Amino acid sequence: xxxxxxxxxxxxxxxxxxxxxxxxxxxxxxxxxxxxxxxxxxxxxxxxxxxxxxxxxxxxxxxxxxxxxxxxxxxxxxxxxxxxxxxxxxxxxxxxxxxxxxxxxxxxxxxxxxxxxxxxxxxxxxxxxxxxxxxxxxxxxxxxxxxxxxxxxxxxxxxxxxxxxxxxxxxxxxxxxxxxxxxxxxxxxxxxxxxxxxxxxxxxxxxxxxxxxxxxxxxxxxxxxxxxxxxxxxxxxxxxxxxxxxxxxxxxxxxxxxxxxxxxxxxxxxxxxxxxxxxxxxxxxxxxxxxxxxxxxxxxxxxxxxxxxxxxxxxxxxxxxxxxxxxxxxxxxxxxxxxxxxxxxxxxxxxxxxxxxxxxxxxxxxxxxxxxxxxxxxxxxxxxxxxxxxxxxxxxxxxxxxxxxxxxxxxxxxxxxxxxxxxxxxxxxxxxxxx
Numbered sequence: 001x002x003x004x005x006x007x008x009x010x011x012x013x014x015x016x017x018x019x020x021x022x023x024x025x026x027x028x029x030x031x032x033x034x035x036x037x038x039x040x041x042x043x044x045x046x047x048x049x050x051x052x053x054x055x056x057x058x059x060x061x062x063x064x065x066x067x068x069x070x071x072x073x074x075x076x077x078x079x080x081x082x083x084x085x086x087x088x089x090x091x092x093x094x095x096x097x098x099x100x101x102x103x104x105x106x107x108x109x110x111x112x113x114x115x116x117x118x119x120x121x122x123x124x125x126x127x128x129x130x131x132x133x134x135x136x137x138x139x140x141x142x143x144x145x146x147x148x149x150x151x152x153x154x155x156x157x158x159x160x161x162x163x164x165x166x167x168x169x170x171x172x173x174x175x176x177x178x179x180x181x182x183x184x185x186x187x188x189x190x191x192x193x194x195x196x197x198x199x200x201x202x203x204x205x206x207x208x209x210x211x212x213x214x215x216x217x218x219x220x221x222x223x224x225x226x227x228x229x230x231x232x233x234x235x236x237x238x239x240x241x242x243x244x245x246x247x248x249x250x251x252x253x254x255x256x257x258x259x260x261x262x263x264x265x266x267x268x269x270x271x272x273x274x275x276x277x278x279x280x281x282x283x284x285x286x287x288x289x290x291x292x293x294x295x296x297x298x299x300x301x302x303x304x305x306x307x308x309x310x311x312x313x314x315x316x317x318x319x320x321x322x323x324x325x326x327x328x329x330x331x332x333x334x335x336x337x338x339x340x341x342x343x344x345x346x347x348x349x350x351x352x353x354x355x356x357x358x359x360x361x362x363x364x365x366x367x368x369x370x371x372x373x374x375x376x377x378x379x380x381x382x383x384x385x386x387x388x389x390x391x392x393x394x395x396x397x398x399x400x401x402x403x404x405x406x407x408x409x410x411x412x413x414x415x416x417x418x419x420x421x422x423x424x425x426x427x428x429x430x431x432x433x434x435x
Contacts, residue, residue, distance in 0.1 A: 003039060007304025010035040014297065014347060024343045028293035035300045060248060061166075062291075064173060066284040067251035068158040072114040073276035074258035075229065076123060077267055084109055085127045087226060090219050097199035097206040099135060100145040101192045103128040107149025108188040109226055111156040112233040113258065116283070117378050121150025121386045122393050129394040136207035141198060143397045144405020147386040148191050151375035151413070156184035157237060158254065161345065161374060163247075164291055165367045168298070168349050173247035174240040175431035176367045181237065182426055183368050183416065190412035198408065228265075232257045241434060287342070294346030301350050311354035321359050325421060328352070329373065329414075336377025341385070344377065345370060365420070365427045372417050379406035 010031045017027035088102035095101065107124050114120050125146045132142040154161040157177035166173040199206035236254040239245045245253065262268040301307055314324055335344050349370070356366055378386045380403075387402045420427055 003304045004306060004309055006035055006039055007301060007306035010297070010300055010304070011306065011351070018339060018343060018347075024340055025289045025293040027343070028290075028297045028347065032293075032296045032300045035304070039300075039303065061163075061173060062288070064163050064248045064251045065160055065287055066280055067248075067255045068115045068160065068163070069283050070276065070280040071158070071232075071251070071254040071258040072116060072119060073279045074255070074262050074268075074273075075113040075232075076119070077262055077272040077276050084226065084229075085124070085131070087223060089131065095196075096203060097141070097195045099128070099132045099137060100141055100195040100199075100206070103132070103145045104149045104152075104188055104191045104195070107146075108152050108156060108184065109229055111152040111154075111184070113158075113229050113254075114153045115158045115160045117150045117153040117375070117386055118389050120153035121147055121389050124149055125390045125393050129390075129397060132207065133396055138205040138207070139397055139401035140405040140408075141195065141205045142405070143387070143390060143402030144408050145191075145195060146394075147379045147384070147390055147402060147406050148409035150386045150390075151378055151409075152184060152188060154374060155180050155187060155368075155371050157181065158251065159371065160287060161342075161371050162367060164287065164342070165345060165349065165370060167291065168294065168346060169353060169363050169367070171363050171367065172431075172434075174250070175364050175434055177247060178237065178241055178434060179364050179368050179427050179431045180371065181430060183372070183420065186419075186426070187372075187412065187416055190416060191409060194409060194412050228261050232261065241430070243434065290342055290346060294350070297347065298350040307351050307354045310351060311358045314355050315358055321361070322421075324355070324359060329417065332370075332373040333376060333380075336373065337380055337383060339377075339383070341374045341377045345374065362424060362428055364431050365424045368427045369417060369420065372413055372420075376410055376413050380410060 013031035013034075014027055017030070018024065084106040085102060088105040089099060092098035092101040092105070103124060106128070107120050110124060111120050114123075128146055128149075129142055132145070133139070153159075157180045159177065159180055162176040162180060163173055165171070166176045195206075232254060235257065236250045239253065240247055240250050259268070262272075319327070332344070332348075335348070356363065378384055381387070384403065384406060387399065387406055390402055391397060391399050
């Protein structure tokens with residue numbers, strides 16, 4: 001049996017195990033173990049584990065993940081969620097569909113400290129759903145607005161997905177984080193536009209119009225709560241952009257800043273701090289074990305040359321870059337409907353990487369495209385995790401209504417993907433300025 005055939009069998013085995021709901025790390029590691037033992041021997045297996053697992057896991061850059069996760073945990077503990085929603089409710093409340101827009105805007109600001117879509121969805125869901133349902137918003141628009149806003153958690157930096165993608169593709173973490181800023185703002189505005197169009201077409205979706213008058217003095221005063229997060233975001237991202245510190249150092253500064261903010265707001269009890277630490281450990285452990293499994297699988301793919309064969313196939317097929325891009329988007333839309341999003345990324349990126357390079361795609365730009373495709377997967381049935389998370393924290397919303405609302409917000413995400421294909425400079429402009 002040729003080494004290429006072994007590689008293909010390993011890939012097929014990975015997908016079969018995932019579809020059988022075997023834990024993700026086992027789905028990747030077991031076929032990789034068997035493949036290494038077949039191609040080499042037991043001694044090489046342990047050498048591979050030592051060189052791949054140990055060396056990669058001791059990479060200093062990986063410390064970025066727990067530090068950014070801790071930053072989000074501490075800011076959540078500082079109790080910003082209610083205040084954020086209240087701020088944007090004062091600005092958009094009187095507009096038809098304004099509470100939905102406030103949800104999106106508050107989610108975008110919270111995303112700048114969270115790094116997680118699931119965390120953004122669950123925290124904003126508890127606050128926003130109560131206000132929207134009380135104002136007789138349709139369950140479809142309520143659920144859709146919250147889960148769509150939640151997806152911004154992995155696009156607007158800091159983002160754990162960008163960090164994982166950067167580790168796999170060996171791209172600059174700092175440039176990837178900066179690359180998500182402009183697309184994140186654009187997607188926020190597109191989500192708000194979709195809400196505006198929905199309530200224009202069907203006003204009943206926007207519930208009762210709020211007649212409460214809020215003075216500009218009150219609006220501006222409410223912005224004070226956002227200053228904490230915005231200042232921290234500027235320090236962290238601005239420091240990376242200006243070259244004052246690396247992404248890893250920025251994560252440490254962000255975590256320290258969040259700790260100080262929580263102290264100043266008098267929210268940081270010992271119980272809250274311990275919950276933030278344990279929440280960080282749990283999230284980081286889950287991510288690390290999957291990433292390590294992905295590195296081991298990547299080792300097998302490298303020695304079997306399967307990714308290179310795939311690149312040669314597409315080149316020989318004379319597919320245009322646009323045609324290849326469309327096929328790839330379709331592939332990810334299908335995989336996103338049946339696979340865990342993190343597994344989808346760590347399994348497919350090593351396979352596609354040589355092909356992406358052969359088509360001369362900018363890998364920083366492609367990182368943003370991948371995150372947008374992950375966002376679609378997070379809100380589409382049957383495995384849309386944001387939808388299940390929202391259903392878990394808000395019992396008044398049924399899963400059917402949430403999914404119906406979520407599908408509406410797939411349109412702006414797909415639109416932005418092809419907009420960024422047509423105008424890649426929207427993504428690459430800021431990262432290219434970093435030395």
